[in-house]
Amino acid sequence: MVVAATLVFWSLFPTPAPAQTLSFAKRDFPVGSDSITVAVGDFNGDGVPDLVVANEGSNNVAVLLGNGDGTFRAAQFFPVGINPVWVVVGGFNGNRVQDLAVPNINANNISVLLGNGDGTFPAGRTFAVGSLPTSVTVGDFNGDGKLDLAAANWNSGDVSVLLGNGDGTFQPARTFPSGTNPISPAVGDFNRDGLPDLAVANYGNNNISVLLGNGDGTFRPAVYFPAGTLPSFVAVGQFNADGILDLAVTNAWSNDVSVLLGNGDGTFQAPRSFAVGSSPLSAAVADINGDGRLDLAVANYGNPSVGDLGNVVVLLGNGDGTFQPALPFTVGTNPESVVVGDFNRDGKLDLAVANFHSNSVSVLINTSGAPAPTYTLSASPSSVTVTQGSTGTSTITVSPQNGFTGGVTLSASGLPSGVTAAFEHADADGQPHGYHGHGHRHPHGHLGHPAAEDHHAQPHRECPGRAGLHPLGLAE
Numbered sequence: 001m002v003v004a005a006t007l008v009f010w011s012l013f014p015t016p017a018p019a020q021t022l023s024f025a026k027r028d029f030p031v032g033s034d035s036i037t038v039a040v041g042d043f044n045g046d047g048v049p050d051l052v053v054a055n056e057g058s059n060n061v062a063v064l065l066g067n068g069d070g071t072f073r074a075a076q077f078f079p080v081g082i083n084p085v086w087v088v089v090g091g092f093n094g095n096r097v098q099d100l101a102v103p104n105i106n107a108n109n110i111s112v113l114l115g116n117g118d119g120t121f122p123a124g125r126t127f128a129v130g131s132l133p134t135s136v137t138v139g140d141f142n143g144d145g146k147l148d149l150a151a152a153n154w155n156s157g158d159v160s161v162l163l164g165n166g167d168g169t170f171q172p173a174r175t176f177p178s179g180t181n182p183i184s185p186a187v188g189d190f191n192r193d194g195l196p197d198l199a200v201a202n203y204g205n206n207n208i209s210v211l212l213g214n215g216d217g218t219f220r221p222a223v224y225f226p227a228g229t230l231p232s233f234v235a236v237g238q239f240n241a242d243g244i245l246d247l248a249v250t251n252a253w254s255n256d257v258s259v260l261l262g263n264g265d266g267t268f269q270a271p272r273s274f275a276v277g278s279s280p281l282s283a284a285v286a287d288i289n290g291d292g293r294l295d296l297a298v299a300n301y302g303n304p305s306v307g308d309l310g311n312v313v314v315l316l317g318n319g320d321g322t323f324q325p326a327l328p329f330t331v332g333t334n335p336e337s338v339v340v341g342d343f344n345r346d347g348k349l350d351l352a353v354a355n356f357h358s359n360s361v362s363v364l365i366n367t368s369g370a371p372a373p374t375y376t377l378s379a380s381p382s383s384v385t386v387t388q389g390s391t392g393t394s395t396i397t398v399s400p401q402n403g404f405t406g407g408v409t410l411s412a413s414g415l416p417s418g419v420t421a422a423f424e425h426a427d428a429d430g431q432p433h434g435y436h437g438h439g440h441r442h443p444h445g446h447l448g449h450p451a452a453e454d455h456h457a458q459p460h461r462e463c464p465g466r467a468g469l470h471p472l473g474l475a476e
């Protein structure tokens, strides 16, 4: 008589490890009126990240000191100029205390607030730039070790570069043409000559201008690379593995991010588009899920005319210049700005979002767990034919995945009468362990929009044309 017994492990073949998903716990903190941009710094020097928010409607900045557990103390307010629309953090006077630079869009200047080191800021000095400054970035453009500023000027179509004196003051601005309605400058060494360059999103041209730096604070004429429709923000990162800086551009009208891979000589490849949501206005670049690949967090302003309040999405990077589909997260009303920081100091990056119409900052604490522990199991041979009175053997291998260290239970069923099955444990070296039946521990503004007469959600960073916030003397 021949009895065929097949050991059945029907419950022991797990599905592949599920893709890691992101989750956040949201908490909102009130700030000022028309909170438009948020930045991260440590303003009281306690090693805990703090937040600063530009309040366009209340002409001040709000500083929220972090408690280190993901919560923040009540905002303290410090006045700046008329309609601050952006804020960057830098050390401008060499005292190791972080300072602020804030472009005041309707004053055509930048307020520089030198920190006291305890989270407070005395009244700042202002430095003139071009017409309707929308954003400012920080770099050392002349290589003297003192931080400089580069502001994008919406109305004058240029970039103002202010060389720092190292004492918190700046030399008069020099301007370099960028394009129509430049809105967002970013710094990187795109041609790898060791000198910082500028990339600027030109909202009115649907392109990015790249101004290669000469290293003395001057820049070569702009060279242009196409983006999507109404580019609102440009960020720098290495999105593939070639060690060359790339660009990510949010496009307010085409509702996508354009990724322009760098060639390393100051030029960029044709953009690839990744959908994000309605009216994206800014992005943050960071490895949010901790897999070693840069990801994007994007603030989608939404479309108030149809009740779309906006959201924040995260696009996990694949490490080859492409991104996974956007994962949406609820924040406040009409977010304009998103940044990352580890606000509860658990080693996982969190998000902070400025919500323009809810006058708040949403802090999204990263609650994502590790990938689900699991294992693979194989039997060799997968079936055994046994003659009466003899035995058959199959080796079952449990291979842990994702750090799995739990127990695995094996069982046999469907055996004919008189047939028994036993399991003997062996470590990976094949030595038996001597027990049975158990596997174990194997382990917005209408200023010259080129492409959209009916643009539905005017990004507010160019709100000079928005009702009620017209700059003096500027006809819409």
Ligand SMILES: [Ca+2]
Pocket (backbone or CB within 6 Å): 041, 042, 043, 044, 045, 046, 047, 048, 049, 050, 065, 066
């Ligand atoms: Ca702090």
Ligand SMILES: [Ca+2]
Pocket (backbone or CB within 6 Å): 139, 140, 141, 142, 143, 144, 145, 146, 147, 148, 163, 164
């Ligand atoms: Ca400098």
Ligand SMILES: [Ca+2]
Pocket (backbone or CB within 6 Å): 188, 189, 190, 191, 192, 193, 194, 195, 196, 197, 212, 213
């Ligand atoms: Ca360079």
Ligand SMILES: [Ca+2]
Pocket (backbone or CB within 6 Å): 286, 287, 288, 289, 290, 291, 292, 293, 294, 295, 316, 317
């Ligand atoms: Ca990642």
